[in-house]
Amino acid sequence: MSVVVRTIARLLLPWVLAFGGYVIMHGHLTPGGGFQGGAVVASAVALVVIAFGAEGLKGQKNLFSFLEDLGAIAFVALAFLGIGSTFFRNVLAGGGGLFGTPVPFGPNPGWLNTGGTLPLMNWAVGLKVLAGLGSVVLLLALFGGKEDG
Amino acid sequence: MNIMVHAPILAIAVPLLGAFALPLFAKVHRNLRDLWGAAVAGFTAAMAVALAVQAFTSGIQVYTLGAPSPTDTVVAGGFPIRIMLVVDALSAFMGLITTVLGLASLVYAWRFLREDQGKTLALTLFFLLWAGIYGLEYTGDMFNFFVFLEITSIAACALVGYRTWESRPPEAAFKTMALYTLGGLLVLLAVGILYGEYGALNIAYLSSKIRGALVDKVALGLLLGGLLMKAGTVPAHMWAPDAYGEAPAQAAIVLVGNTQASLYGLWRVLFTLFGGALFAPQVGWLVVALGTLTLLVAVLMAVIQVDLTRLIAYGAVSQIGYMLLGVGVGLTVLSGRPEFGLVAIRGGVFHMLNDAATVGLLFLAAGAVYRAVGSKDLRALGGLGHDLKWTGGFFLLGALALAGVPPLNGFASKILIYQSSFQLSPILAAIAVLGSILLLAVFVRAFQGAFLGPRLTKAEPAPLSMLVAMGALAVLVIALGLVPGFFLEHLVNPAADALWRGRDLYLAAVLGG
Amino acid sequence: MGNFAFLAAMLLVGIGLWALVSRRNLIKLAIGLSIIQSGVNLFLVSLGYVRGGVAPIYTYAPPGVPMVLPTPQALTLTAIVIGLATTALMLAFIVVIYRHRGTLDAGKIRELKG
Numbered sequence: 001m002s003v004v005v006r007t008i009a010r011l012l013l014p015w016v017l018a019f020g021g022y023v024i025m026h027g028h029l030t031p032g033g034g035f036q037g038g039a040v041v042a043s044a045v046a047l048v049v050i051a052f053g054a055e056g057l058k059g060q061k062n063l064f065s066f067l068e069d070l071g072a073i074a075f076v077a078l079a080f081l082g083i084g085s086t087f088f089r090n091v092l093a094g095g096g097g098l099f100g101t102p103v104p105f106g107p108n109p110g111w112l113n114t115g116g117t118l119p120l121m122n123w124a125v126g127l128k129v130l131a132g133l134g135s136v137v138l139l140l141a142l143f144g145g146k147e148d149g
Numbered sequence: 150m151n152i153m154v155h156a157p158i159l160a161i162a163v164p165l166l167g168a169f170a171l172p173l174f175a176k177v178h179r180n181l182r183d184l185w186g187a188a189v190a191g192f193t194a195a196m197a198v199a200l201a202v203q204a205f206t207s208g209i210q211v212y213t214l215g216a217p218s219p220t221d222t223v224v225a226g227g228f229p230i231r232i233m234l235v236v237d238a239l240s241a242f243m244g245l246i247t248t249v250l251g252l253a254s255l256v257y258a259w260r261f262l263r264e265d266q267g268k269t270l271a272l273t274l275f276f277l278l279w280a281g282i283y284g285l286e287y288t289g290d291m292f293n294f295f296v297f298l299e300i301t302s303i304a305a306c307a308l309v310g311y312r313t314w315e316s317r318p319p320e321a322a323f324k325t326m327a328l329y330t331l332g333g334l335l336v337l338l339a340v341g342i343l344y345g346e347y348g349a350l351n352i353a354y355l356s357s358k359i360r361g362a363l364v365d366k367v368a369l370g371l372l373l374g375g376l377l378m379k380a381g382t383v384p385a386h387m388w389a390p391d392a393y394g395e396a397p398a399q400a401a402i403v404l405v406g407n408t409q410a411s412l413y414g415l416w417r418v419l420f421t422l423f424g425g426a427l428f429a430p431q432v433g434w435l436v437v438a439l440g441t442l443t444l445l446v447a448v449l450m451a452v453i454q455v456d457l458t459r460l461i462a463y464g465a466v467s468q469i470g471y472m473l474l475g476v477g478v479g480l481t482v483l484s485g486r487p488e489f490g491l492v493a494i495r496g497g498v499f500h501m502l503n504d505a506a507t508v509g510l511l512f513l514a515a516g517a518v519y520r521a522v523g524s525k526d527l528r529a530l531g532g533l534g535h536d537l538k539w540t541g542g543f544f545l546l547g548a549l550a551l552a553g554v555p556p557l558n559g560f561a562s563k564i565l566i567y568q569s570s571f572q573l574s575p576i577l578a579a580i581a582v583l584g585s586i587l588l589l590a591v592f593v594r595a596f597q598g599a600f601l602g603p604r605l606t607k608a609e610p611a612p613l614s615m616l617v618a619m620g621a622l623a624v625l626v627i628a629l630g631l632v633p634g635f636f637l638e639h640l641v642n643p644a645a646d647a648l649w650r651g652r653d654l655y656l657a658a659v660l661g662g
Numbered sequence: 663m664g665n666f667a668f669l670a671a672m673l674l675v676g677i678g679l680w681a682l683v684s685r686r687n688l689i690k691l692a693i694g695l696s697i698i699q700s701g702v703n704l705f706l707v708s709l710g711y712v713r714g715g716v717a718p719i720y721t722y723a724p725p726g727v728p729m730v731l732p733t734p735q736a737l738t739l740t741a742i743v744i745g746l747a748t749t750a751l752m753l754a755f756i757v758v759i760y761r762h763r764g765t766l767d768a769g770k771i772r773e774l775k776g
Contacts, residue, residue: 032717035743065172074171076162087158088215129743136750141759291736299744303751310755318764320771323688323755330695330748331682338675338702338740344734345709 001051009051020130027122028115029103034125041126042133054141064135071128078117078124092116116127154219156200157212157234160244161284164193168276175269176214183262186272190255196249197283205243209658211235211289222659229351229659235289235653242498242644243286243413246505249625250406251279257513257618258399269630271311271400278304278403285410289659291340291422292350294414298336298379301407302329308400309392321391328378328388335375339368352422353659356652361427369428372418373435379411382473383443386466390450393462394525398516401458402509405465408503412472419480420648421655433481437570440477441577444470446585451591457518457525460595461511464551467584468504474581475566477493478573479649488651489569495645496565499637503550503558503629510547510622514540517615518599521608527598534600534606541600543619548596550626558629559585665669667708674701686768688759699745703738710734 020040027033048057082089092099093116103114112119151156152159167189173180184582204210212219212234223229236244254275262268263395281304283299306329310322344350346365359365381389393401419432447467454460475497482490517540518533535539550557553564563585571578611619629636647655674697681694710731716724718732756766763771 002367031717035739066176069169069172073166073173076166076169079162080166082215085210086214086216086219087155087162089217090215133746136754140750140753140757143754292740296740296744299748301742303747306755307751313758316759319755319758319762323752323759326748326752327682327691327695327756330752331698333744333748334695334698334702338705341702341706341709341734341737345705346736349775 001053002135006051009047013044013047014115016047017041020044020126023147024122024126024134025112025119026110027126028118029110029112034122034127035129037122038126038129038131041130042137045130045134046137049137049141057138057144061135064131064138068128068135071124071126074124075121075128078121081117090116090118093118094136106129153199153203155212156196156203157210157236157287158214160193160196161234161280161287162198163189163196164276164280164283167193168273168280171273171276172269182269182272183259186255186262186276186331189357190252190278193279194248198246200236201241201245204236204238207641209235209237209654211379211658214360227660229349233289233351233659234287235353235655235659236287237647237651237658238643239413239416239498239645239647239651240286242502243410243490244283244641245295245640246502247279247282247286247406249622250402250505250509251275251282251539253509253513253618253622254399254403256621257402257516257615258397259614260612261397261399271308271397274304274308274311275400275403278308278407282403282406282410289352290350291343291352291355294352295333295337295340298411298414299333301410302326302333302379305392305400305404305407307561308403309317309396311442312397312543316459318395321388321395325388325392330383332375332378333386335371335378339371339375342368342371351415351659353656356422356424357656357660359427360425365423366428369418369423369432372422373415373432375567376411376415376418376437380408380415380469381466382439382469383446383466385444386447389466390454390462392460393465393512394456394459398458398512398519399550401462401512401516405505405508405512408469409466409505412469412501416476416648421481421652424652430481430484433477433479436473436477436480437577440470440473441580442470443467443473445580448584448587448591454585455527457515457527457530457595457599458512458526460591461508461515464511464588464592465508466502466503467588468508468551470584471563471566472500472504474570474577475500475562476648477565478570478577479645481573483649487572489572491649492565492647493569493573494648495637495641496562496569498645498648499562499565499633499641500559502636502641503562503626506622506625506629507547507550507559510543510619510626511551513615513619513622514544514547517611517619519613521611522606527595530599530605531602532600532604533608535604536610537600538610539616540611540619541596543623544600545596546623546626548592549589550630552592553585554589556630558626558633561630561633665670666688667704667711671701671705671708674698674704677701688756688766688768689753691768692749692756697750699741699749703741703745706741707738708734736739 020037023040024034024037025030079088082091099113099116099119101111101113171182174185211222213222214232216231216533222233278301281297288294306326308323309325311317312318342364343355347355349355378385396404416654444467447463451460451463475493479494521537550559553559567578595616678698680691685691705714712728712730715730718729754774760766765771
């Protein structure tokens with residue numbers, strides 16, 4: 001790709017990643033969440049693939065699939081946390097401590113320390129999606145690369 | 150913590166966790182991966198069996214996800230807001246079928262797992278598919294049903310097409326995927342319509358509200374279309390021979406379980422969600438007609454097949470026709486509830502178990518043939534009986550059982566279907582018997598072509614794990630045929646009753662009172 | 663007016679079905695399925711619309727104003743995720759098929775027939 005595209009991509013990349021992280025982090029408070037944020041981060045992968053080619057990321061395939069597994073396992077494990085009462089029971093919510101603050105009413109800047117297991121699940125899903133979608137983008141790009149040279 | 154209370158979710162969540170953790174264990178060591186797989190499979194099967202025992206002895210098991218207690222199904226005001234699993238006798242029965250097929254598949258594939266490295270993906274997909282099938286059978290929530298439907302679709306198609314180095318599997322997988330996706334979308338549209346109308350997704354709650362308005366009929370039509378497409382009935386059967394034919398044998402028999410889970414969904418929709426009697430005669434006749442058409446078309450297509458697995462695949466599709474015929478006859482007469490309606494449903498439900506054992510056995514035997522000589526073409530096969538004695542015997546047993554020859558299990562359930570459909574219309578019974586006779590001819594010819602005659606090539610006998618898996622299914626085939634009364638009384642009759650008049654119990658278990 | 667979204671959804675489903683029956687290119691078949699998916703998703707999300715409703719953000723909703731229903735949005739989101747997975751899988755199969763056959767015409771690659 002041309003130098004214009006590469007420069008713009010370099011400039012945009014940190015912002016895309018930060019926005020993806022924001023969307024995942026605020027998933028339990030505002031629209032968004034693990035999938036959306038993960039998709040935003042995966043679009044950063046697409047940006048890199050388009051601007052710099054897929055070959056450079058080829059070595060990261062294993063890392064992606066490892067992160068994907070990790071996200072999925074973390075999600076199911078978090079759901080298992082509630083097995084004392086029921087599967088998926090939100091054991092952290094409302095009890096103080098980590099993510100245990102009750103959500104305050106009215107306009108506020110967004111208290112991240114709320115929602116119990118939900119923010120953690122958002123991170124798990126986010127990890128799964130950014131890795132899964134990222135590797136889909138990467139693999140489809142690598143497919144094309146071999147064909148077309 | 151009482152582990153048995155959590156059995157429904159454990160049967161779904163543990164294979165799911167197993168699937169995701171598998172690649173990580175595979176990175177450490179191959180033996181660790183296999184050990185983990187075996188442990189997960191054993192635990193899952195134990196949960197499904199224990200759950201079935203509970204459901205058969207102490208009634209419907211409910212499990213509400215995320216609630217303070219698993220039995221807190223409704224919030225104040227009697228409205229079920231959470232996703233829940235509802236396991237009645239029919240769900241438990243289907244869970245047992247899934248367990249049998251899953252374990253047989255795993256044992257059969259054990260040797261393949263030893264042979265080369267690239268099987269982690271297939272094993273992961275297998276566990277995903279297995280978990281998805283359990284989910285389909287246990288869920289009590291329409292949207293959840295759709296989600297599991299799609300999980301099974303994706304995992305099943307990936308299993309069909311994961312041998313990307315060959316040219317045919319990806320084609321079969323794409324075709325299957327397209328039809329599965331379309332079917333899934335029809336189901337989703339119906340779920341959306343029901344949600345828009347009643348503001349709920351819970352099967353029991355929806356069932357208590359549905360009165361038969363026009364939108365309900367539209368939703369029923371979409372659900373029927375989507376689920377029949379996924380069950381591989383004529384006219385949407387095109388994917389079935391490709392998928393069954395191209396999938397490796399161990400995957401094909403899990404696909405059989407997947408197809409049956411879609412049929413289970415159909416029964417659940419017709420009998421529980423729509424209350425059976427609501428549209429019974431017309432919809433019942435539609436199901437009967439589709440069933441008859443399916444078995445006729447599939448048997449006729451089987452006649453011209455030259456590929457062993459495609460031949461069995463058409464045999465499998467024709468068995469779907471028998472199940473539809475049996476349960477459809479029951480549905481047709483549901484409002485009057487004459488005795489033969491219950492017999493028909495028993496026949497249809499029993500046939501699902503028999504089909505799992507029989508078709509499973511045939512697919513496994515065909516897989517052993519393919520492994521031994523590297524070909525499935527009946528024109529090129531011959532004389533395999535000299536080297537593959539056990540496999541040949543198992544194939545013959547499966548073929549005879551599939552055709553419904555008396556002492557075997559196919560006959561035990563087909564006779565119930567013949568009897569009851571005769572009472573609805575003699576023509577139906579005549580077509581059903583004709584289908585069986587043709588199947589017998591087709592499969593005897595296939596057996597003769599593949600196993601009898603002079604030895605053409607040297608074939609390597611099937612390894613022990615494959616023989617064990619086939620042997621287990623063969624024992625099941627014989628046992629189901631010799632003592633059908635036992636299985637009928639303890640497994641099939643409660644499951645059939647859950648369809649015939651179990652709707653009120655189902656609703657009461659979820660909504661209370 | 664309120665049914666506009668439903669009409670648009672059904673139109674999308676119709677377009678997708680038409681693409682499925684009239685096109686032979688595998689990628690166009692996948693596109694057709696995606697269009698149906700979009701139609702169904704639009705239908706789902708419009709089910710939860712409340713006239714004049716605000717976004718269902720728990721901490722930010724001013725009192726006394728109706729919120730649109732969050733459940734259909736969650737359903738739609740799930741359906742989108744699933745649609746993404748199916749589309750990705752189908753495209754992967756298409757790539758593999760193209761490598762083996764060198765064509766995307768469904769009429770020419772039918773090795774499996776009957």
